[in-house]
Amino acid sequence: MRALVVEDDAALARGIAEDLAAAGFRVDRTTSGREALHLGATEPYAVVILDLGLPDLPGLEVLRRWRAQGCAVPVLVLTARDAWSERVEGLRAGADDYLGKPFHPEELLERIRALLRRGTPRLPGPLRAAGLALDETRQSVVTPDGAEHPLTATEFRLLRALMLRSGRIVPRATLVDETWGIADAPESNALEVHIARLRRKIGRHRIRALRGQGYLLDPGAA
Structure with a gap:
């Protein structure tokens, strides 16, 4: 099962990738919104972990373009921003869930599993x-x-x-x-x-x- 981590903080991205790999995911990483836009539209990811504060193309714009192109991959947005208006904006753009920084790795994994269960045509469990x-x-x-x-x-x-x-x-x-x-x-x-x-x-x-x-x-x- 493949996951894409889009995060410009190298240390954080590496930690997330290691946690996901240990949980059985095959992980790709990028710090670029433009590269993420291409990867999300062309690769069969099961889930995307997306940071909003990307240097070249904002995460919300990446998300909007994916949804406009018909890309329905589950997206968990990472953000350090607490404003409720930004969360609403993200949900309207097509985010499936939010997780604020800092966060515990176990919560990240459980939220991802919940997203996958939501979109998988089988009963929860093994x-x-x-x-x-x-x-x-x-x-x-x-x-x-x-x-x-x-x-x-x-x-x-x-x-x-x-x-x-x-x-x-x-x-x-x-x-x-x-x-x-x-x-x-x-x-x-x-x-x-x-x-x-x-x-x-x-x-x-x-x-x-x-x-x-x-x-x-x-x-x-x-």
């Missing part, structure tokens, strides 16, 4: 597929025997990508993009290494490799 339950809060997976297995951030992103497409072949390139991102391509065998680790946790038979096509999470695996 993602379930192929007899597995993926808990995004605990970053773990529960297998049919009731055992809970903790996951690394990379394992979490990889398994989530497979579970969201349970029963369908997922091309290798798709898994690499959603797990690491094209700009942060891993070593050539990294995907296979992490697939092997997941198999040890959830059962080798649950993830099928289709030569030259990709991988498939088998919904009928016992």
Whole structure:
């Protein structure tokens, strides 16, 4: 699952990106409103964290243009401004939620999860597929025997990508993009290494490799 952080405070942006990555997101960052405008309109982000005080193009203008272009990505606005009129202006421009600075990382994550639940056509709670339950809060997976297995951030992103497409072949390139991102391509065998680790946790038979096509999470695996 991909997230975009648009924040001109480098230290704050880095901290947010690290928190999101640890929670299983694949994160892109930019300090530029103009670059954010392009990224938000062309990349399939699940959520955007947007600062208002950008140096080249104000965050509210970026948001207005996204909405005018039909970009419906959930946007959480970060602001140090307390005026109620600015909050109203942001909501009218298309913001889905506000979070004032300073904030606690856990509140940021919970607000993002709430936005994602709001726009996801499934019941709140763990993602379930192929007899597995993926808990995004605990970053773990529960297998049919009731055992809970903790996951690394990379394992979490990889398994989530497979579970969201349970029963369908997922091309290798798709898994690499959603797990690491094209700009942060891993070593050539990294995907296979992490697939092997997941198999040890959830059962080798649950993830099928289709030569030259990709991988498939088998919904009928016992």
